[in-house]
Amino acid sequence: MNAQQIYGRQGQEWWRGAVIYQIYPRSFMDSNGDGIGDLPGIIDKLDYIASLNVDAIWLSPFFTSPMKDFGYDVADYRGVDPMFGTLADFDRLVEAAHARGLKVTIDQVLSHTSDQHPWFTESRASRDTPKADWYVWAEARADGSPPTNWQSVFGGSAWQWDTRRCQYYLHNFLVSQPDLNFRNPEVVEAILDEVRFWLDRGVDGFRLDAINFCTHGELRDNPPRHEAVESFLGTRPDNPYGFQQHLYDKTQPENLAFLERLRALLDEYPGTTSVGEVGDDDSLNVMAAYTQGGNRLHMAYSFDLLGERHDPEFLHRTMTAMEARIGDGWPCWALGNHDVPRVATRWRAEDDTARLRLYLAFLLTQRGSVCLYQGEELGLPEAELTLEQLADPAGITFWPAYKGRDGCRTPQPWCADTRHGDFSRGEPWLPVPDEHLGLAMGRQDDDPDSLLNAYRAFLAFRREHVALVKGDVHYHPLREEVLCLERRHPGRAPSERLLVALNFSAKPRSLPAPREASPLEDAPALVNGRWQAGRLHLPPYGVAIARCPAGEEVAWDV
Structure with missing residues (x-):
């Protein structure tokens, strides 16, 4: 399956x-x-x-x-x-x-x-409308400044003064994007x-x-x-x-x-x-x-x-x-x-x-x-x-x-x-x-x-490999800019264990690898690493994926 x-x-x-x-x-x-x-x-x-x-x-x-x-x-x-x-x-x-x-x-x-949503139109009309409390409104400080020092993601204060209600409203983004009151x-x-x-x-x-x-x-x-x-x-x-x-x-x-x-x-x-x-x-x-x-x-x-x-x-x-x-x-x-x-x-x-x-x-x-x-x-x-x-x-x-x-x-x-x-x-x-x-x-x-x-x-x-879609992950230590990990889908069939090596270096890398690793016949062309006699050979920016026995521990000394 x-x-x-x-x-x-x-x-x-x-x-x-x-x-x-x-x-x-x-x-x-x-x-x-x-x-x-x-x-x-x-x-x-x-x-x-x-x-x-x-x-x-x-x-x-x-x-x-x-x-x-x-x-x-x-x-x-x-x-x-x-x-x-x-x-x-x-x-x-x-x-x-x-x-x-x-x-x-x-x-x-x-x-x-x-701010053109009908909810906000009603909310800003006065403090007595049914939707008056649907947005985050707050009084000015004693000196007229905004209620807090909060900043908008788009720059400047996250508070905008509104002359209809004589209050500030909160906008974490643009002034025209008032925040709803989820309380x-x-x-x-x-x-x-x-x-x-x-x-x-x-x-x-x-x-x-x-x-x-x-x-x-x-x-x-x-x-x-x-x-x-x-x-x-x-x-x-x-x-x-x-x-x-x-x-x-x-x-x-x-x-x-x-x-x-x-x-x-x-x-x-x-x-x-x-x-x-x-x-x-x-x-x-x-x-x-x-x-x-x-x-x-x-x-x-x-x-x-x-x-x-x-x-x-x-x-x-x-x-x-x-x-x-x-x-x-x-x-x-x-x-x-x-x-x-x-x-x-x-x-x-x-x-x-x-x-x-x-x-x-x-x-x-x-x-x-x-x-x-x-x-x-x-x-x-x-x-x-x-x-x-x-x-x-x-x-x-x-x-x-x-x-x-x-x-x-x-x-x-x-x-x-x-x-x-x-x-x-x-x-x-x-x-x-x-x-x-x-x-x-x-x-x-x-x-x-x-x-x-x-x-x-x-x-x-x-899509064809359940370990890559839904499996667990285990990361091995980095070595020579190669990121090594395992993806495992344990338990009842289908069980699968895959080894993945990703070379982030502009240089080729040759690393020790499990002898039990076997290349995947259906791997696409970008999976260009070679697994040979306990060694993994990766070209610059190379990718390697191999299968190992799912039911036993395999040492990967990298």
Whole structure:
């Protein structure tokens, strides 16, 4: 029985070890020529997505929104913004994806709404409306200054004065994104109703944006740091958000109670799942707390692998620390998304297919589920844009120290020989860089040696090995920049034990290895290491995977 058959037997836990392909709808495929990607465009490309051998898609927000933060400012949780299509289009997308064996997960932005949401319109109208307490309102200090020193992720105070109520409201992100008050039981019930709306439409799960921001603590000042740290949007010494220890404005214990309510709702719909985004200094512990016990989130991911550090010592320390903490919880790993520079640039692998193959093998051999961001399979580098080309409010605010998130959000290139890469018949909302055209899907599709086909082959291979999908993990000590680990699926058949070695060096490596290790006949071409007579030979940035007897201990002296 292979891993795919196990999915069928344990269909309600399809998410455990799944590979989820993230689609940024504005930039995936434009079907009507207005320069903005849409739901019909996604439907047109579902065969391509299925060809990647992924298990699910994740749609970034397509809800009704003024688009101040490009859909992460929701004005109607139940509406599809007209630029993306209609509810009927969404229903067609779910049906078409399911017909291809793809699960559908969607973003849910629960901690805040747009200031144009009807709830906020009523809440700010006066202190006496039925929804007056649906958002986080607070009095000014005696001198008129904000209630606390809390900072917004996008810069400046997290409090905005409102002249209608003569109070401040909390916004952890843009001024136009007021925070909901999860201490109000009516808010919790209303949010759960919004989630239920999409469950009833057949979605298979939710990616929960900034889920640790739902509750705040006491209105006390956060203590300072002595230096800026890597913040929610990356290493940002120009952003005062990184100057504080965020003790009171997020990641509060009360959030766990809300997650338990959310999980109880999802459990009413067998086979649905949740993956939470965690932005916190102590993200590994938060990931563990948010997924342990089986009554909170199914999975969580953090920004630990979304920074610039990618040396094997850092990766080994991060992964072993996660394993030491998570217990019965479940991680979800990603090397890229719509908020960080593309991994090909961030991890210094532009035009370096060997490194990109190594990174995909690293990601897809860890214990946990995986999110792949559109364009990673093509090896797209970060797009270099001018200030005049930017649309991202964060980039515009912090230019030139920080150039925003538009460089990873440029349109997906489908064809190298057409204008705008065949993304749109019109002028796209962000430009398609020339260097992306050379990496277009059409150019890589029929090339057996392309990165795109390396992704397809490795994902197909991974599906056939239950140890890589659902197995336990054990890390061996680093040696000569080689990360060595075992994946084991013990117990009743199918049992499997695999050895994985990943060479992060530009030099070939030869290491002692178990004599019992036997190469896998179905391994794809990127698995290029050789196991010979108790030695493992790895080319630069090489990958090796072998099978060992599952029922006995085998020494690996590396």
